[in-house]
Amino acid sequence: MQDSEPAVFEPLATPGWIGPLDRAAGPLYTQILAALEDAVARGVLRPGDRLPTQRALAEQLQVDLTTVTRAYSEARHRGLIDAVTGRGSFIPGGPGATTPALDLSMLMPPPPRGLSLGALIERGLTSLLARTNADVLMAYHIGPGSAPDRLAATQWLEPGFGPLDPRRVVISPGTQPALAALLSVLAKPGDVILADPETYPGFLAACARLGLTVEAIPGDAHGMEPEALARACHQLRPRALYVQPTIANPTTLTMPPARRHEIAAVASAYHLTVIEDDPYSRLIDQPAPALASLLPDLAYHLATLAKCLAPGLRTAFVVIPAREDPERLAGALRALTLMPAPLMTALVTRWITTGTATHLLGAIRREARARQGLAQALLPAGARAHPDGLHVWQHLPAHWDSARLIEAARRRGLGVMPAEAFSVDGTARQAVRIALGAVADRARLAEALESLAGLIEGEASGAGSEA
Known part of the structure; x- marks a missing residue:
């Protein structure tokens, strides 16, 4: 699109619907x-x-x-x-x-081929109810989680952690409440939290709600730069570092083991609390060691099942520092959500202990890899992805910017996420995140990717007519 041509539904740069606020006239x-x-x-x-x-x-x-x-x-x-x-x-x-007909914006695991989630749920609940009193499952369960639930969590986390004390695990109804609860106990309004330049929007939203300042640490092809992190620790006195070292959202970068050790060394030197958000490592056959496993006294590790099994399970595991009382986080979670749903937690525990979760994970891995193959074959140059990931970070040619592309894609019935949604400082790259799991049918996904690729690769004049 040429600069002289107006974009449809662009943000109102100077909204005429609101004038200066009067600080003496109430909130x-x-x-x-x-x-x-x-x-x-x-x-x-x-x-x-x-x-x-x-x-x-x-x-x-x-x-x-x-x-x-x-x-x-x-x-x-x-x-x-x-x-x-x-x-x-x-x-x-x-x-x-309007909701796009083909949603490439929602990041979630794809439907597993050859498996019926409905059948797995039905069998799991039938087995669960045969062994557990339904009244117990429908009662209040207050605290960091039952001993069986926390033990199952350590079994699930073992590939990235090795042996883990179940007393270090807190059960949460998803990562977002855990993030909000953690930030509320670790920091106060005005405190600085460090993060990658593009990062998870839910983290940014939680920080905004709590009045926290997020500062970006630059990175390279291996992730966050240790020297830049050290400078920020010295200059800004941050309260914590938030990082996704495995298949980062949105950039898809994964820190190699050497970089994880370097980041851990900086955090240790400055006694910096680390919040490791790790939704994706179980999608990898042999994941790198969790950053939190290198910082047992400083790091929190968040592992949701929403991205590797199913969002509806509403279950995440939080590993706390070795010397911390789990009631600290459990109390903050209780203030936000009261408790995880006992029925869902019990189903997750049943699936993990019987091997159903691993079986389902294997099917999702295979489908995710097949979809990444489609993306690699169909998307234009500038696409970056992890072969086991659920999304692609697509850089745009010079004649596009992400806001215009989003609108042009919407008119084709496609929904994608612009770089602005992930930017810490508002100066986002010209890129979009393409999620591969929400379109249920693989053939329909191929249609969506082909359509989006054609849009991105269009000549500058063609792009103008689309946007």
């Missing part, structure tokens, strides 16, 4: 909310209009990012706006809020 977030309500009522904002990013609006209004985050959150709760993954916040009812 600032309620003033933003009131301006939204008024603009919708007067038709200044219409169905399909896309709002500025939270960061852009915060800069325009000269307020904290958390103020805008709170206003947008309440606006979503009231139905004033819709959040569309990878494209931002829209006024409901317009074409901007």
